């Protein structure tokens with residue numbers, strides 16, 4: 001089995017056009033790098049409550065920032081993001097956010113370059129890994145800290161957008177670990193799963209599970225492929241047990257043509273905000289939080305987690 005990194009590193013916005021022109025080799029590793037830092041200016045401006053210049057907004061994904069910043073400006077958002085040497089501190093991004101009243105994204109933000117059925121794209125199994133080994137190790141370590149202990153009676157976990165690997169701690173077991181993804185061959189080979197379901201969440205976001213079924217939901221490096229994220233997050237809330245934990249992790253790589261446009265036109269800190277907004281606007285979750293678990297910043301793939309618990313009253 002191949003163990004090569006499989007996804008494209010998201011380019012800097014200034015590099016978008018050249019990369020767009022060479023979309024198809026997107027499963028090769030690239031030399032582009034992108035840090036969370038490049039959005040710090042816009043986040044800072046948004047958070048001190050005035051509108052950023054349009055050229056800056058355009059560089060970051062016009063629809064997202066122009067809507068978000070003007071709405072936040074109207075709401076006179078006062079909170080400051082902690083900045084160290086103009087760097088965004090990922091942990092601060094979701095603290096005390098003054099969310100606009102309405103979900104600030106438009107339909108076009110969830111369009112993908114490749115709108116052909118996802119079943120075609122995922123038809124052939126890919127027995128590869130999509131982030132590098134240190135990033136995988138960081139995610140596994142994070143899971144080992146927050147997961148219920150292995151073999152806890154009655155614990156059920158759902159790994160959404162699952163494949164042949166879930167990055168769970170070695171030997172980790174529970175009564176039920178369900179994988180939901182697009183490719184049956186991959187899911188069949190995933191050693192941690194006790195069950196699996198093949199379902200295209202962009203066609204049918206309704207999760208095939210009963211209310212209050214799961215203690216934990218994971219989604220590794222795939223939240224960016226969800227074209228109906230609010231519907232999916234509402235479903236996640238429905239199937240989580242009260243107090244259940246949802247863990248969305250992501251890096252800066254993706255299948256460029258299949259990721260939603262708001263993702264491919266923004267950077268790491270924006271992604272934290274975007275995923276945080278899914279939790280916020282789907283309702284029923286506690287305020288989302290972010291953690292930067294990047295193992296060797298600048299030397300291996302970055303890794304971020306946005307998580308939240310289903311409110312015990314939901």
Ligand SMILES: C[S@@+](CC[C@H](N)C(=O)[O-])C[C@H]1O[C@@H](n2cnc3c(N)ncnc32)[C@H](O)[C@@H]1O
Nearest residue numbers: 118130161162163181182200201202220222225
């Ligand atoms: C980049 S891979 C990540 C796989 C795995 N989570 C991992 O960490 O290696 C993207 C995964 O998202 C799943 N996926 C993509 N689009 C999906 C959709 N519309 N509905 C359900 N799953 C989807 C695919 O099956 C694929 O396994």
